[in-house]
Amino acid sequence: MYVSQETSVPPVFFWKHGDETTPIYSQPLKVTRAELPTFCPLESRSGIIELFRVHLHQHPEIPCNDEHGTRFSPEEIHRQAAHEMYKYCYSNDLSQVWAYLWNRWYCPSKWELWARSASPAILRLKTTMVVESLWKVLKRHDLIHFNRPRLDLVTHVVLNKILPRVTLQLTELRGEWRKGRPQQLAAWQKDIKHDWVDMSKPDLQHSLEIELEWRKKPLNAKGRAERLADIES
Template identity: 55%
Template structure:
């Protein structure tokens, strides 16, 4: 399900014979995968729901990347859900099942002015001349880039140390350490990368929030001689 939503014709598969699929091929493959899973597990009602609400051609275009010409970075409902969460817990926290006219009044008088101020900050039209605030996603992007820039050994050691610092009675601690050991012994894979299109065939790129992976970041760093732009 997660992979189906992130696939895109521009994102290559690690298959030299057919590195790219069209949007229709991605849709047919996703439908086939989900149908086979439901058929093998006798989930007829689940398949009926998935087809009617998610995988039929009309609904499919509303939540996946594949139909778009460019690779979308944001999920379909991410911004709407975030805005509604703020309204619900910040502006409507003291109201139980408020009337529509009250909600409209709060949106007009409280929410929209706040959104406008935020947009002014983003567009540099508020407090001109002062340094802009760094957004949370920018900090996360920088952290992800720095992490991918490190060697596999460095990243593996950092992950293992983070696990070992947890309590010995913490849940799944032993299993996570075993996974780290297995990851250290696994041979690195070979993937197709394209800096011009900024795509990679590795699984990490497919589900990355920022369309990043260690292969692209390291190749970009090498091209820039590890110097900032």
């Protein structure tokens, strides 16, 4: 029976990884970070990232770069992607990396959460883009005056400010505006309205607004003196 020199407690079992054998104790010995095995060597990370990027953007509506423009079904894309990643990990002796990738990314239940091929439409948004944008607005618009706000305050802001605003935007996008209320103008309608209002102003008012705009600028602003001289003349 194997007995460690550091402790008299025998190991529970031995873990074999290649030619190395590591004893596993019920109370693991204290080891430093430098003594731990490398999960994924640095030279193998770029290959995994490149494969992951390719698998992310594959889609049934995007043909392959071949003579026939071959298209694959979502199931075929998933199967080929998992097989390619498995072969890469197997050839580089990355068993633990493959176990992590399969359990967290490439198993069927996780694959549909991030792979674009899992959706019939070609999505333009990234996985966390919408969530990050939402939190950015929350921090810089609604909670800008609070440093480390309490959870109850954040919950109150989300329920009473964020959700009503998001619901209103979704209503406008889906065209489910309540009858009897005017719908929001389209972008081209806003441009026409702006030009219409601007052209309907008298020449005197228009020139006064331009003069005030230039006078509000700093004294050392480029072209300020010349522009004011032209207006006064």
